[in-house]
Amino acid sequence: MEGVLSNLERRIWRLLQVLAWAAGMFIWGALFIDPRLGLHLLWNVLIPIAPALFVIAPGAWRNVCPLGSMALAPHHIGWSQQKRLSAVWRGRLFFAAFVLLIVVAPFRKVLLDTNGPLIGALLFAVGLVAIGMGLVLSQKSGWCSSLCPVYPVELLYGSQPVVSVPNAHCHTCLRCVSPCSESTVGLTPRTAVETKLGRATGVALTGCFPGFVWGWYNVPMFSGWDGVRHLHIAYGIPYAAASLSLVVYVTLCGVRPKQEDLITGIFATAAISTYYWFRLPPVFGIGDPDAAMIVDMSPWLPTWSATALRVIALGVFGWLMLARTNRRRAWQTQFNSL
Numbered sequence: 001m002e003g004v005l006s007n008l009e010r011r012i013w014r015l016l017q018v019l020a021w022a023a024g025m026f027i028w029g030a031l032f033i034d035p036r037l038g039l040h041l042l043w044n045v046l047i048p049i050a051p052a053l054f055v056i057a058p059g060a061w062r063n064v065c066p067l068g069s070m071a072l073a074p075h076h077i078g079w080s081q082q083k084r085l086s087a088v089w090r091g092r093l094f095f096a097a098f099v100l101l102i103v104v105a106p107f108r109k110v111l112l113d114t115n116g117p118l119i120g121a122l123l124f125a126v127g128l129v130a131i132g133m134g135l136v137l138s139q140k141s142g143w144c145s146s147l148c149p150v151y152p153v154e155l156l157y158g159s160q161p162v163v164s165v166p167n168a169h170c171h172t173c174l175r176c177v178s179p180c181s182e183s184t185v186g187l188t189p190r191t192a193v194e195t196k197l198g199r200a201t202g203v204a205l206t207g208c209f210p211g212f213v214w215g216w217y218n219v220p221m222f223s224g225w226d227g228v229r230h231l232h233i234a235y236g237i238p239y240a241a242a243s244l245s246l247v248v249y250v251t252l253c254g255v256r257p258k259q260e261d262l263i264t265g266i267f268a269t270a271a272i273s274t275y276y277w278f279r280l281p282p283v284f285g286i287g288d289p290d291a292a293m294i295v296d297m298s299p300w301l302p303t304w305s306a307t308a309l310r311v312i313a314l315g316v317f318g319w320l321m322l323a324r325t326n327r328r329r330a331w332q333t334q335f336n337s338l
């Protein structure tokens with residue numbers, strides 16, 4: 001039966017969940033004990049991989065995300081009250097997730113990228129909120145499909161996943177949210193939450209994100225408390241670029257309403273391509289080696305390799321998100337009972 005896990009598959013996904021959780025705990029502990037290592041693993045290894053994973057297999061990430069596993073732990077051990085989240089409140093939480101995303105991301109340049117204990121404490125607080133919501137609310141409505149600030153980005157980049165995987169958290173469907181983010185084909189930030197506020201949040205996220213990402217990369221990294229004195233730069237540049245981008249998006253959708261899906265796809269592709277345009281070369285030690293290096297290949301790479309990497313990323317995401325045919329897949333394979 002499609003979407004129903006065999007015992008062996010279930011055990012494999014449980015093992016992957018435990019391993020991902022242990023890796024998450026290792027990174028979290030390192031933020032306090034060895035901040036340099038913790039910050040490197042969090043910002044230079046985990047976060048740069050995540051957007052590509054959202055495009056290719058968002059369902060796999062949703063199965064193993066350490067924070068998601070913590071939010072769903074009360075459900076799995078029978079401690080959740082399984083209360084239903086109303087559509088209105090889901091819209092509000094989705095909006096709050098978007099606000100969290102655009103408030104916290106610029107703060108990375110101010111303090112979070114350089115202060116391990118601070119981001120560790122913030123993650124601890126976020127973990128408590130996720131578990132607390134999981135104790136009260138049903139399944140993924142408690143965090144993964146409502147307040148998680150990564151959820152809007154998963155929707156933006158993952159509307160046409162390359163692969164679907166079985167749902168390893170929901171063994172029976174409690175219809176926690178509607179439409180189900182895991183099993184509905186082609187959801188976007190505009191269609192995932194069916195309230196006025198939810199749709200407006202989706203429009204705002206889709207429209208502003210390419211500019212926001214571009215603006216974020218054009219803010220310098222501040223060290224120590226110097227960033228607090230430059231909040232206007234850390235927030236002003238991404239917000240100004242995001243506003244411009246949003247105006248262009250809303251105008252295009254207004255002029256070409258029948259092309260809304262295509263315009264949305266183009267903006268999603270523009271956002272992720274902008275992200276890797278800046279992120280990819282430093283990963284291989286090209287440009288500023290302190291920026292985000294994972295492996296230093298600069299001695300072997302020609303000077304034009306940064307441009308080549310960027311063009312390849314643009315081509316790959318353009319193809320995966322816009323040009324690929326036969327793209328009708330949900331994040332996760334569907335329950336028969338849905």
Ligand code: SF4
Pocket residue numbers: 139140141167170172173174175176177178179180181182183335
């Ligand atoms: S499969 Fe059902 S219980 Fe699981 S996330 Fe979707 S709607 Fe919620």
